[in-house]
Amino acid sequence: MYKAIIGDKPFNIQLKEDEILINDKLFSWDISKVNEHSYHILKNDISYRIEVAEINYKTKEVILKINGHKYEVKVKDKLDLLLEKLGMDMSTAPNINEVKAPMPGLILQVNVSEGDEVKEGDALMILEAMKMENVLKAPGDGIIKAVNVNQGDGVEKNQVLVQF
Structure with missing residues (x-):
């Protein structure tokens, strides 16, 4: 059917x-x-x-x-x-309007800034946690409203990193 x-x-x-x-x-x-x-x-x-x-x-x-x-x-x-x-x-399904830190760690690289247009899967930033680099990707297409962290910042689990 x-x-x-x-x-x-x-x-x-x-x-x-x-x-x-x-x-x-x-x-x-x-x-x-x-x-x-x-x-x-x-x-x-x-x-x-x-x-x-x-x-x-x-x-x-x-x-x-x-x-x-x-x-x-x-x-x-x-x-x-x-x-x-x-x-x-x-x-x-609800729209995802933000990306949160999946674990505590250190922001090694920020690839986006406010106003940038991103597509689903684009690398937003790299988070180092437990000596591993984790690429945080865009969950969907959108425009970056705010980037709440900078390179070198320490973050806690569930801290909002990027808003769409």
Whole structure:
């Protein structure tokens, strides 16, 4: 079972052995692959040209051009639907607005400053703890609001180091 959401309209998709059901109705369109990113569909004697303009595998979003008009499609698979049903989907996850020290230590290097734009996974700073260097990374995309420590500062566990 899958769910595709176009705009705010959901479509339930079921894949059976040799058929596809969309909202419990048999999908009986004639589809021909034109090239790697384009398809031709014939439905009720109406021709549609579909181009896959963009795919974001991380967010599970696809941008389609159908006869020149853009449509954004969000796709949810079985796991997404189960997590949503259990109230554990990522859309309800809180935003992380700060990075705290995971342990007491010494700030060896600060790689960001106020106003910097960072992407998820960017190295923010290096914390030395127990003779090991720990790279503290951005938990998500954002703009640095404040850097609360400097190189050479000692920090305590859970001390706020960076705010977004």
